[in-house]
Amino acid sequence: MIIKPMIRNNICLNAHPEGCRKEVRLQAARVMNFRERLSKSSINDSSAKPNHALIIGCSTGYGLASRLVAAFGYGAETVGFSYEKEPSATKPATPGWYANKEFDRLAQEKGLFAASFSQIDAFSHTAKQKAIEIALENKFKYDLVIYSLASSVRVDPDTGVLYRSVIKPIGRQYAGRTIDIFTEKFSEASVQPATEEEITQTIKVMGGEDWQLWIDALKKKDLLAPEALTLAYSYIGPPFSWPIYRDGTIGQAKLHLEETAKLLEKNYGKDNGLRSFVSINKAVVTRASAVIPIIPLYISTLFKVMKERNIHEDCLDQMMRLFSERLYQKRGTGIPTDEEGRIRIDDLEMGPSVQNEISSRLARIDESNLHELADVKGFRSDFLRAHGFDVPGVDYERDIVSFE
Numbered sequence: 001m002i003i004k005p006m007i008r009n010n011i012c013l014n015a016h017p018e019g020c021r022k023e024v025r026l027q028a029a030r031v032m033n034f035r036e037r038l039s040k041s042s043i044n045d046s047s048a049k050p051n052h053a054l055i056i057g058c059s060t061g062y063g064l065a066s067r068l069v070a071a072f073g074y075g076a077e078t079v080g081f082s083y084e085k086e087p088s089a090t091k092p093a094t095p096g097w098y099a100n101k102e103f104d105r106l107a108q109e110k111g112l113f114a115a116s117f118s119q120i121d122a123f124s125h126t127a128k129q130k131a132i133e134i135a136l137e138n139k140f141k142y143d144l145v146i147y148s149l150a151s152s153v154r155v156d157p158d159t160g161v162l163y164r165s166v167i168k169p170i171g172r173q174y175a176g177r178t179i180d181i182f183t184e185k186f187s188e189a190s191v192q193p194a195t196e197e198e199i200t201q202t203i204k205v206m207g208g209e210d211w212q213l214w215i216d217a218l219k220k221k222d223l224l225a226p227e228a229l230t231l232a233y234s235y236i237g238p239p240f241s242w243p244i245y246r247d248g249t250i251g252q253a254k255l256h257l258e259e260t261a262k263l264l265e266k267n268y269g270k271d272n273g274l275r276s277f278v279s280i281n282k283a284v285v286t287r288a289s290a291v292i293p294i295i296p297l298y299i300s301t302l303f304k305v306m307k308e309r310n311i312h313e314d315c316l317d318q319m320m321r322l323f324s325e326r327l328y329q330k331r332g333t334g335i336p337t338d339e340e341g342r343i344r345i346d347d348l349e350m351g352p353s354v355q356n357e358i359s360s361r362l363a364r365i366d367e368s369n370l371h372e373l374a375d376v377k378g379f380r381s382d383f384l385r386a387h388g389f390d391v392p393g394v395d396y397e398r399d400i401v402s403f404e
């Protein structure tokens with residue numbers, strides 16, 4: 001069977017097995033080059049590094065990039081959790097299912113321990129129990145725990161109640177221009193304000209409650225190494241996106257993550273204890289990026305401006321910089337943060353000159369000057385690659401005989 005992308009309303013409904021695997025191999029190769037550069041550089045010393053990393057949300061986007069950097073950049077043994085669909089006789093799996101398998105294969109090739117779970121709900125007690133069992137069986141403690149979940153639903157593990165997250169403004173309607181990244185047609189999107197119940201539910205799904213449950217569970221079994229590091233990822237973005245993002249339902253959940261980071265450090269930070277941070281990352285294209293109004297247009301313009309200035313970064317570039325220039329510099333060097341205690345790796349995106357240029361372009365962008373002002377092709381390519389399409393070196397005319 002020849003597999004072509006099936007796209008509906010900026011959502012890709014299928015994946016290309018070989019493309020997904022190849023994409024992971026290409027990313028791992030980039031990380032190995034980075035490792036070479038790192039070993040020659042004087043910025044880092046080898047004693048500051050992760051040894052046993054737990055990645056919650058490991059199969060795509062920022063979680064996969066973090067895991068690749070921890071394993072192939074620093075030689076860490078990794079345990080990863082994700083929620084992906086397996087293939088059926090008639091349908092390929094979701095992209096992360098292939099990514100996990102390829103990651104495990106590459107890790108095995110390098111003699112690195114890796115355990116990947118593609119179908120255990122990270123919000124469940126079972127997932128925490130599994131992470132505990134693996135550490136006990138293999139006699140290690142986690143020194144890095146990365147929380148990189150993006151989910152629209154969560155079942156509370158104690159009550160069984162299902163909560164849903166929504167991306168909505170708070171207090172008033174949001175209206176903004178958006179673009180279909182495949183037809184390149186502009187349209188006005190409007191989103192009604194969230195109800196109190198929707199705000200509460202979004203915080204329940206995307207806030208810090210589950211992150212805290214993970215850390216509590218590991219701490220209770222004494223499975224966090226001295227000075228272990230835990231991070232959750234967040235985004236701030238430019239003020240014009242705040243009504244739908246930072247000041248909206250997701251922003252409330254992200255504030256809760258920030259409060260949780262402080263709480264975790266308060267609870268477990270004393271005497272050589274846990275260090276806990278929210279890292280504010282840059283806007284990149286992942287599976288869900290295209291569905292938030294304004295975001296595809298903003299990211300496409302951001303890509304164009306950053307590429308013109310040779311400062312463009314994708315997920316992997318971000319994570320290589322996060323690890324080498326924030327988390328693991330020379331031993332004894334603190335982790336740089338902003339005044340709120342957050343790690344900022346969105347610094348290049350948020351620079352005033354980049355932001356001014358984007359604002360000026362967005363004020364005049366339309367269908368006639370789209371390619372001159374924005375990199376829609378780059379957005380589209382990253383989006384397709386996240387589903388295994390448009391990956392260099394893959395023969396897309398080749399018959400796929402198995403979806404495994």
Ligand SMILES: NC(=O)c1ccc[n+]([C@@H]2O[C@H](COP(=O)([O-])OP(=O)(O)OC[C@H]3O[C@@H](n4cnc5c(N)ncnc54)[C@H](O)[C@@H]3O)[C@@H](O)[C@H]2O)c1
Nearest residue numbers: 057058059061062082083122150151233234235283284286
């Ligand atoms: N994409 C961006 O531009 C961007 C920017 C800054 C910060 N972030 C943040 O980074 C984090 C990760 O986002 P992403 O864009 O990489 O998302 P993504 O969709 O690529 O990855 C989400 C991961 O969560 C896993 N997952 C979802 N539900 C799960 C469940 N119930 N159990 C186990 N695993 C589950 C998926 O399998 C996947 O591995 C989010 O907190 C997001 O807000 C994203």
